[in-house]
Amino acid sequence: xxxxxxxxxxxxxxxxxxxxxxxxxxxxxxxxxxxxxxxxxxxxxxxxxxxxxxxxxxxxxxxxxxxxxxxxxxxxxxxxxxxxxxxxxxxxxxxxxxxxxxxxxxxxxxxxxxxxxxxxxxxxxxxxxxxxxxxxxxxxxxxxxxxxxxxxxxxxxxxxxxxxxxxxxxxxxxxxxxxxxxxxxxxxxxxxxxxxxxxxxxxxxxxxxxxxxxxxxxxxxxxxxxxxxxxxxxxxxxxxxxxxxxxx
Ligand code: NAP
Numbered sequence: 205x206x207x208x209x210x211x212x213x214x215x216x217x218x219x220x221x222x223x224x225x226x227x228x229x230x231x232x233x234x235x236x237x238x239x240x241x242x243x244x245x246x247x248x249x250x251x252x253x254x255x256x257x258x259x260x261x262x263x264x265x266x267x268x269x270x271x272x273x274x275x276x277x278x279x280x281x282x283x284x285x286x287x288x289x290x291x292x293x294x295x296x297x298x299x300x301x302x303x304x305x306x307x308x309x310x311x312x313x314x315x316x317x318x319x320x321x322x323x324x325x326x327x328x329x330x331x332x333x334x335x336x337x338x339x340x341x342x343x344x345x346x347x348x349x350x351x352x353x354x355x356x357x358x359x360x361x362x363x364x365x366x367x368x369x370x371x372x373x374x375x376x377x378x379x380x381x382x383x384x385x386x387x388x389x390x391x392x393x394x395x396x397x398x399x400x401x402x403x404x405x406x407x408x409x410x411x412x413x414x415x416x417x418x419x420x421x422x423x424x425x426x427x428x429x430x431x432x433x434x435x436x437x438x439x440x441x442x443x444x445x446x447x448x449x450x451x452x
Pocket of ligand 1: 268296395
């Protein structure tokens with residue numbers, strides 16, 4: 205038995221990296237998958253076919269997660285197309301790094317809007333249908349940086365710490381409706397986002413990780429599929445670190 209069979213999941217930012225791995229893993233485990241992308245149109249469109257190869261229903265939507273109205277419309281469209289929404293994975297995120305002294309207002313606002321406001325937008329829209337169904341699992345992708353902080357990433361760390369507070373609050377608000385809300389905190393995962401970091405810094409990071417390597421997007425996806433499934437049915441309000449022991 206596949207662990208998320210008969211569930212409908214929505215993954216934001218699935219054209220690349222971790223979101224793409226989550227969408228594929230969910231499909232492999234039997235879920236019907238709706239997903240979004242924004243600028244990577246070709247990659248987004250190609251993913252639909254890859255997901256369908258697992259024998260599930262799949263559809264991509266070009267939608268900006270940071271836009272409140274667009275998020276509401278997206279969830280309406282997904283429920284119309286798929287009939288329901290069981291699992292929401294808020295994955296879309298960006299970095300705009302810089303030390304505070306050099307950080308512009310635009311760098312701050314962009315990261316808070318795309319990383320944190322998007323989670324509010326999608327969760328608010330999705331919980332309307334989850335409350336009616338008396339069931340749902342919300343999974344928010346935060347970061348170990350949201351727990352520890354990181355020099356040069358005050359905007360990103362604030363957005364990811366905000367996600368943790370939001371995740372726990374929604375767990376408290378909606379637990380009685382059988383809606384679970386958890387966060388996954390990846391450490392250093394090898395994607396385009398971290399590909400921009402210079403190789404000497406990457407090697408130093410890897411040496412500081414107890415498991416002595418970066419993580420793969422599929423390793424984050426595995427934790428997400430567990431939280432999406434009924435195997436985690438009594439787990440809510442938690443932050444699961446997928447970081448090779450980076451932050452203990
Ligand atoms: P990535 O390779 O840069 O991919 C980011 C994804 O987010 C892309 O699919 C992108 O879509 C999408 N996206 C960006 N802005 C969007 C918006 N406004 N609306 C909808 N989609 C949007 O990043 P990643 O490494 O996979 O990271 C995924 C998540 O994991 C992020 O939340 C990130 O903060 C978190 N994370 C990553 C790491 C890591 O080491 N990589 C560690 C901790 C946490 P388009 O390309 O189509 O625009």
